[in-house]
Amino acid sequence: MIRIGIYDSDMLMLSEIENLLLQLGSTERILMDIDVFNTKSDFLFHISEDVFDLIYLGIDEDYEDTIKIAQQAHKFNPHISVIYVAKDEKLWKTLLEAHMFRLITKPIDYDFFRKCFKNACERLRMAKNYFEYKYRRKLFRIVFNDILFFESCGRYIIIHTKDGDVKMIGTLNTIECQIAYSEAAFFRIHQSYLVNEKYIKNIERTSLLLFNGIQLPISKRRYQMLKGQF
Numbered sequence: 001m002i003r004i005g006i007y008d009s010d011m012l013m014l015s016e017i018e019n020l021l022l023q024l025g026s027t028e029r030i031l032m033d034i035d036v037f038n039t040k041s042d043f044l045f046h047i048s049e050d051v052f053d054l055i056y057l058g059i060d061e062d063y064e065d066t067i068k069i070a071q072q073a074h075k076f077n078p079h080i081s082v083i084y085v086a087k088d089e090k091l092w093k094t095l096l097e098a099h100m101f102r103l104i105t106k107p108i109d110y111d112f113f114r115k116c117f118k119n120a121c122e123r124l125r126m127a128k129n130y131f132e133y134k135y136r137r138k139l140f141r142i143v144f145n146d147i148l149f150f151e152s153c154g155r156y157i158i159i160h161t162k163d164g165d166v167k168m169i170g171t172l173n174t175i176e177c178q179i180a181y182s183e184a185a186f187f188r189i190h191q192s193y194l195v196n197e198k199y200i201k202n203i204e205r206t207s208l209l210l211f212n213g214i215q216l217p218i219s220k221r222r223y224q225m226l227k228g229q230f
Helices: 011-028 040-047 063-076 092-096 110-127 172-179 220-229
Strands: 002-007 032-037 054-058 081-086 100-105 130-135 138-143 147-153 156-161 164-169 186-190 193-196 200-203 207-210 215-217
Touching (some): 011 110, 032 040, 054 063, 054 110, 063 081, 063 092, 081 110, 092 100, 130 164, 172 186
Parallel strands (some): 002 054
Antiparallel strands (some): 186 193, 200 207
């Protein structure tokens, strides 16, 4: 999941950027958690509460305060991508020194917007090495290398880790989409299991064995897909 924040004093522009992102998320099958802000103070307050992966900042006459948002966000996440949206390119040198990843000019060109978004996603994919989820309104992160496998149990997902088990509300289909844009390698071996490749010891026709001795069932179709990789 990509955490995205958008600021613009123009409500129409704010709505346009959000709609473009939702459209891209649907076509590219990328899960997003988007927050929109119409005031700088509101965005600055939320930056101290949430960690964003990508932010879009509309540049107006009071651009110095907008730059403060980028600087503050960068403190909480050094890998954040900051995309500025401005009426022209006059301030590009100033913005470049304010953690600018890309500069989009108005009116927005969809193809360029899409390109900038995909570039930001690729940058994030290279930097993001953790699984992120929310449970009871709190944000949690687990390093991929610490996750043994995900198990579906009704409306809950049990995350089996090296340090114990935790749970979240969700589906394996959603998790597969979420981790597809990372460098982590997880295999869906069964309707109920999504397993970290690095912990697989061997695969048999009806079961899979992990290095810690845990044995999990594997469907016939999944076995045919995975048998050549081990």
